[in-house]
């Protein structure tokens with residue numbers, strides 16, 4: 483038995499190689515959530531469109547993505563597709579896989595958020611002369627956001643952790659770099675605990691941010707909080 | 714005088730089989746107050762929503778002042794910015810304060826500055842007796858208060874006509890008067906109004922004409938006094954006895 487090595491543990495806790503890995507994890511999360519929200523909106527609007535073709539394409543897309551594991555998708559994109567002449571770098575393949583996944587899951591979240599806004603709201607917005615775009619921007623989206631943000635926040639949390647799957651195609655994020663160090667130094671437990679702590683740090687920080695955002699979009703719905711704000 | 718609102722042989726279907734409006738014709742002159750009544754499901758809400766193009770029609774034509782509502786190239790947002798509408802369930806924007814509710818159309822649609830919009834809003838809040846509530850959210854207000862804000866929101870656009878769809882029927886009885894008072898005031902100032910309501914007291918006080926609808930048809934369109942004294946159709950007689958009894 484080797485026992486727990488405190489010196490090694492603290493050394494890796496501040497190791498720049500690991501720290502950079504954590505930064506990559508954070509970057510991957512920010513990139514795939516941002517692009518995922520944009521793509522998710524497109525898929526959601528297609529899904530809700532009165533044109534059957536668009537709606538069916540969107541349905542097929544979410545069915546396909548949500549019905550298969552990200553791990554399999556990444557391997558297909560990075561390892562499989564070159565076989566038919568389509569080549570992506572590790573970063574490209576990772577981003578494509580992550581964004582495609584987020585878009586599929588988020589589109590469902592966005593769709594339910596938008597349909598939760600009562601019909602009367604769109605009539606009221608139109609009645610004051612808003613165009614469809616203005617109605618979306620000033621009336622529908624802010625109200626949908628209140629419904630969307632809790633599950634969206636969970637998706638960010640999930641995405642922070644899911645990025646680790648990209649280590650399988652040698653994306654140099656937090657987990658991959660931890661594994662590389664383990665192969666050199668054999669401090670398995672210490673290094674994995676360090677990685678776990680970094681994930682925990684990032685998810686906890688996000689939790690705090692999410693609570694602030696939720697409070698912002700909750701205005702107008704909580705009588706006590708609104709009254710306090712007005713004093 | 715050029716009429717303000719004209720509906721000419723308007724037909725509308727929901728789906729293929731259900732005709733909700735059957736050749737409805739109606740003219741409202743500037744400054745006129747027309748009350749529309751009729752049994753539930755007779756098409757009153759649908760009819761009034763067609764006037765500002767919230768519902769498309771399949772036949773006939775509708776115009777407001779010199780704007781064609783039913784034309785293929787109509788700029789509907791522009792048209793609607795000139796026609797105020799008040800709904801049964803108020804439909805204030807819940808995520809905006811009272812002031813924001815009344816400002817949003819002025820700034821985003823009419824292009825007024827924030828300062829102009831807020832000045833106008835303050836004046837309107839005064840007028841509907843809601844000055845103390847400017848910074849509140851709709852959820853903090855009673856139904857009657859919300860409806861008065863909804864009227865202010867519509868008036869903020871300086872409309873040439875106002876449409877009301879049962880503005881008091883979702884209100885507790887003790888709040889009906891405060892909303893009707895605002896509407897009576899508006900009528901007396903010469904606003905052109907189309908009002909779907911069963912408040913016959915309001916109709917008696919300010920209506921010029923009463924339109925009675927049943928089964929998607931305009932059954933009667935008569936001057937107010939005539940309508941109350943001697944309705945022409947049997948259906949109107951029955952309807953009146955029902956709502957005046959209770």
Ligand SMILES: Nc1ncnc2c1ncn2[C@@H]1O[C@H](COP(=O)(O)OP(=O)(O)O)[C@@H](O)[C@H]1O
Pocket residue numbers: 727733751752753754755756757758759760
């Ligand atoms: N969006 C819709 N789709 C299908 N039928 C509708 C729709 N809106 C209203 N209707 C039907 O049209 C008829 C007239 O409705 P409405 O105009 O709301 O009547 P009123 O306001 O006089 O009570 C009713 O039978 C109603 O069920």
Ligand SMILES: [Mg+2]
Pocket residue numbers: 757758759879
């Ligand atoms: Mg109705």
